Every structure is written in structure tokens, then in C-alpha cells.
Amino acid sequence: MIVSTTGHVDRDFHVTGLAWSPAYLLNGATPVLFEAGFYSMGPLYARDIREVTGTKDPSHLFLTHVHYDHCGAAAYFRKVFPGITICASKRASEILRRPNAIELMTSLSRNFTRLAEASPDIDGSAILHSSFEPFAIDRVFESEQTFTIDPSLHVQVLFTPGHTRDMLSYYVPDRRILIATESAGCRSQTGQIVSEFLVDFDAYITSLKRLAALDADIFCQGHHFVYTGRDVRDFFDSSLEAAFSFRRRVMELLAIEKESVERVVERIKEEEYDPNPGPKQPERAYLLNLKTRVAHLAGKTG
Numbered sequence: 378m379i380v381s382t383t384g385h386v387d388r389d390f391h392v393t394g395l396a397w398s399p400a401y402l403l404n405g406a407t408p409v410l411f412e413a414g415f416y417s418m419g420p421l422y423a424r425d426i427r428e429v430t431g432t433k434d435p436s437h438l439f440l441t442h443v444h445y446d447h448c449g450a451a452a453y454f455r456k457v458f459p460g461i462t463i464c465a466s467k468r469a470s471e472i473l474r475r476p477n478a479i480e481l482m483t484s485l486s487r488n489f490t491r492l493a494e495a496s497p498d499i500d501g502s503a504i505l506h507s508s509f510e511p512f513a514i515d516r517v518f519e520s521e522q523t524f525t526i527d528p529s530l531h532v533q534v535l536f537t538p539g540h541t542r543d544m545l546s547y548y549v550p551d552r553r554i555l556i557a558t559e560s561a562g563c564r565s566q567t568g569q570i571v572s573e574f575l576v577d578f579d580a581y582i583t584s585l586k587r588l589a590a591l592d593a594d595i596f597c598q599g600h601h602f603v604y605t606g607r608d609v610r611d612f613f614d615s616s617l618e619a620a621f622s623f624r625r626r627v628m629e630l631l632a633i634e635k636e637s638v639e640r641v642v643e644r645i646k647e648e649e650y651d652p653n654p655g656p657k658q659p660e661r662a663y664l665l666n667l668k669t670r671v672a673h674l675a676g677k678t679g
Contacts, residue, residue, distance in 0.1 A: 380603040383425060387595060387605060390554060393425035394418055395499075397601050397656045398446050401556060402426055403549065407527045408435040410454070410461075411547060411556040411597070412447050416510065417490040419453030421503040426458075434458040437516075439532065440465040441558045442541045443472050445482040445509065446489070446662070447599065452510035462515045464524075466536070468543035470514040483509040485662055492659060518545065537588060539581025540573045546584075548591055555609075557588050558599030562616035566601065567653050570612075570619035573599075575669045582620060589613035600658075627674045641671050 383392045383399065391402040394414050400422045401411040408430045414422055426435065435458055440448050443465065451463055472478050486509040493499050524532045533548040537560040546557040559573035562585070574581035589610075596609040604612050626648075627641060634640040642664065650663055657663070 378605045379608050380605070381601060386603055388552065390552065390595060391425070391429055392603060393429075394422035399597075399600075400426070400450065401597055402429060402435070403530070403552065403554065404429050404433075405527070405530050407530060408433055409526055409530070409532070410435045410438045412441060412558065412599075413438060413450040413454060415446055415489055415493075416449035416453065416486045416508075417493055417505045418499075418503070419450035419457075419505050421500065422450055423453070423457045424503065435461055437462045437464055437526065439545075439547050439556070440469060440514075441546060441556065441560070441599075442466075442544045443469045443478075443482075444541070445485045446658075447558065448512075449482075449486060449509060452512040453505065455512060463512060464516040464518065465514045466543045466545050467517050467519045468541075469545075470517050472543060473511060473514065479509070479511050485659070488659055488661060496656075498656070535587070537584035539577050539579075539584045540575055542576050544584070546588060548593070553592055553594040554597070555588065555591055555593040555595065556597045558597065560584050561588050561596070561598060561613065562619060563598050563600055564602055564612070564615075565649075565653050565657065566655065569649065569653075570616050571649065572616070572620040572623045572670075573666075574620070574673065575666060576673070578620075578624065578673060582617070585613070585617055585620065589617070623670075624674060627671055631671075631675055636675060638668065638672050638675050641675075642668050645671065 380386050383396050385391055389404045392399045393402050394400050398414045400414050403409050518534050522534050535546040537546040538544050540559040546560050548555050562570045562572050564570045593609050596604045630641040630644055
């Protein structure tokens with residue numbers, strides 16, 4: 378099964394806020410969250426979470442990486458869920474101390490908020506209109522480990538670089554749930570899988586193969602879809618194939634366009650982004666990521 382909406386997925390697992398940029402909730406004896414979506418959507422996530430947990434506050438928020446559309450509402454969660462422990466990698470905690478990183482996340486968040494305000498599909502009363510708020514990481518993961526939430530719930534912390542250097546994935550063996558987001562690629566609304574390596578193609582492939590070998594009944598990509606059952610295996614097979622196909626296409630276009638990264642970016646955008654009816658990543662953020670991917674592969678050719 379492929380889930381494309383917010384709400385209940387299986388047993389105690391839920392998609393909250395926006396299906397295309399969610400916060401994931403595991404509502405056991407001790408509720409926990411994975412990902413924090415967009416800053417301006419904080420009240421929307423919190424509303425969905427409260428509808429499931431009632432008076433129980435989530436104890437932990439596990440972040441895979443600190444891109445603005447994955448960590449945005451973390452500061453808001455800290456306000457509405459007092460005592461929540463925010464967890465991420467050591468690299469993530471270092472990034473959040475960089476003024477230029479906060480400036481970029483603030484700018485991208487403002488851009489998204491303007492788009493959200495104009496969208497007929499988003500409840501305007503649930504939109505925060507203030508700026509992105511920086512936050513501190515309470516639990517810094519410097520090595521892989523199994524983190525115990527309570528006697529019935531454990532979270533395995535996996536280092537899966539490739540999309541970013543601060544990238545983590547989380548596997549819940551007690552429920553066979555894998556939250557890997559962009560470490561495994563991301564299928565768009567058109568059915569095309571976008572290969573999300575931003576810092577290292579080879580590391581991305583290594584991480585993807587490692588994740589594919591896990592025994593997962595539920596797999597959460599970063600946006601749009603959650604996969605269950607046999608569809609988990611089918612996704613990983615397709616994602617690996619898509620990564621090598623994307624690399625071949627970029628190399629082909631680099632040859633045609635005489636190594637011009639800018640021209641290749643324009644052509645890939647025409648193939649990958651423009652046909653997507655949405656909802657989709659704002660164009661500015663998409664182009665930043667695409668140029669990084671193409672430039673990385675262009676460097677490999679040398």
C-alpha cells in the first residue's frame with residue numbers, strides 16, 4: 378500500500394500536518410515524533426498530533442537533517458510540547474550554529490509562507506506568520522546507537538550520508554518502521570523518483586543499499602508518500618535504478634551542453650520539475666538542490 382494523505386497509516390503510526398511535508402507520529406505508551414516540516418505549518422502539525430495523543434505530549438523529536446522543510450517547526454514544538462527532547466546528529470547541531478545557515482532557512486521559510494498563504498488547500502488560520510526560529514539540539518548523536526524510549530519502544534540511529542552530511546535515518550525494530558526521508562530518494566507526484574544526493578553520490582548509493590537491506594514494513598520518504606508491505610521493497614528497487622539513471626542523464630547532458638552546469642540544470646528542470654502538477658518543492662529550493670547535484674556529478678567527470 379502507498380499512503381498519500383495525512384492520518385492513520387498502520388497501528389499507532391500517523392502522518393500529520395501536510396502529506397507532502399509531514400511530521401510523523403508514533404503514538405505508543407510514549408509518543409514520539411520524526412521530522413518537523415515547515416515552520417509556518419507548526420499549528421497544523423500540532424493540531425493533528427493532539428487529536429491522536431490527547432493530553433500526552435510527545436517525548437522526543439527525531440530529526441533526519443536540518444533542511445528548512447524538515448526541521449522548521451522544531452522550535453514551535455518545543456513551545457507547545459514542553460519537555461520534548463530534540464534529537465539530531467552532531468553535524469546538524471553544528472549547522473544550526475552557523476548564521477549563514479539560519480539566514481538561508483529563514484529566507485526559504487518566508488518564501489514558503491507566501492506560497493502557503495496563497496494556497497486554497499492550506500487552512501490559513503493554521504499558518505504562522507513570524508520568521509523561522511532557531512533551536513538547540515538536546516540530544517546529539519555522535520555515533521550509531523539504539524535509543525530506548527520505553528521498554529516496548531527502541532529507535533536505531535543510523536548514519537546515512539549522501540543527501541547531506543548531517544543525515545540520519547531511524548529504524549524502529551519493534552514496529553519495523555523506517556524513517557529515511559531523502560536518504561532513499563523521493564518519488565514525486567508524477568511517479569518519478571528524484572535521487573537526492575547533494576554532497577556525495579557514492580555515499581548516497583551506499584546508504585540507499587544499506588536501508589534497502591533492513592526488514593521494514595513501513596517506509597517514510599521525506600515528502601508525499603509512505604509505503605507499506607511489498608511496496609517498500611518495490612520502492613527501494615526503483616530508487617536505486619533511478620539514481621543511476623539520473624547520473625547517466627546528467628553525464629549525457631554535460632557532454633551535449635559542453636560541461637555547462639547551468640544549461641544542464643535548465644534541461645533537467647524541464648524534464649523533472651516543470652511537468653509535476655504539484656504540490657511540489659518551491660522552485661528556488663529545488664534549483665538550489667538540483668544545481669548542487671549536477672555540479673557534484675560534473676566534478677566527477679574531471
